[in-house]
Amino acid sequence: MYDIKAIYEAESVAHAVQLLMEHPQAQIIAGGSDVLVQIREGKQAGVELVSIYGLDELRGVSFEADGTIRIGSLTSFSHITRDPIIQTHINVLGQAVDQVGGPQIRNIGTIGGNTCNGVTSADSASTLFAWDAIIELTGPGGVRQLPIQDFYIKAGQVDLRPGELQTGILIPRAAYEGYQGHYIKYAMREAMDIATTGCSVNVKLSADKGTMEDVRIAYGVAGPVPMRAPTAEALAKGKPTSIQAVEEVAKAVLEDIHPRDSWRAAKDFRQHIAVTMAQRALTQSIQLAGGAVHE
């Protein structure tokens, strides 16, 4: 038995908003792989819950009229990985979330929960940062959208206002069309582990595949929340796809990231692997985009 004071099951998004307004102390539970563990540990003992797990309308991946990819917030990691839209257009997101926990966790864990818990190590978050994802929130005042970078306030805290729940994650067409990406998770084990550091890169090449037209580099566990590496990105734009340029860009990420010492790894070590990961992920992205990294 869980130490739960009461649980309210939402039957629709509007009903969820209503329940959250009626029970301002209540915590939202989606898949529960974080919330239930926190209750078990006693951190959230005696909590009131609003369960949104039953809201099938928030599951699945689809296209909006303008070509934006919409990922329902309750879509599980395993369903994202298997989804044909994801596989065709933003395959790296499917690959990234296929590295979360283990198979059972990927069946219960939702992309909405993974971003709403505000943790820097979330395998989905760095890739969503790299794709300029938009977070859609539904609350008593209606629907609002904001860039994922603005959604994260600080470690463990996101811009989720009273009565609001996350209903979708949107990837605009301009953000994915022509881009290819690669994610690297560095962890101690290949399953059931949290990233020591994660790096997600995507790249758009020129028509002749010789120049990096645009590069986006994002990290998890390189600071208190997931982040982009704007200095390195600016440096990469317009550069040839050469070994030297890739190395230069990778080194520049040290201007942007600020990892810390923790029991998982030392700051120096994280800085070291962050550069190597950027180099490898950028090289891989260039190859996926049809280019080659040359002398």
Add this chain to the structure above:
Amino acid sequence: MSKQYKLVRCTINGKQVEKMIDVRASLTDMLRDDYRLTSVKKGCEVGECGACNVLINGECFNSCIYLAIWADGKEILTLEGLAGPNGEISDIQQAFIDEAAVQCGFCTPGFIMSAAEILESGREYTDDEIRKLMSGHLCRCTGYENIFRAVKKTMLRRLGKHAEADQILT
């Protein structure tokens, strides 16, 4: 403490059932305490060890971190559901015995249910794919090689590749 209950209707091992369930219960609690399906083990109870793994609508879930109320309307399969009409054990269970993939047995039902999902797909997986699909479980007795072999051999046999299965050395 809560006195909140909910009627949970679901199919468990092919049988339609319903019961009033305490909303605080995990699916592990419900399966063990209300339906006496004790193959579903209480291990870590935080979704790390896989001992409580069951299939819900054909997918693997750690039932310890799944609220019992969410099972409403779902199809649940536990290890007990793999038995034949006269209680015969299934090929995958026999393979675990033959390969000595069981020692204390605590992790076994969870492992076998992950294997059941793999085998039900009817696909032939590579060794790396099998290892990844079985990675959500901890075994502290046997090491994982015997378990891996039991799953691989059963997969090959179900695909009619008996000779290939027999060639894998124990």
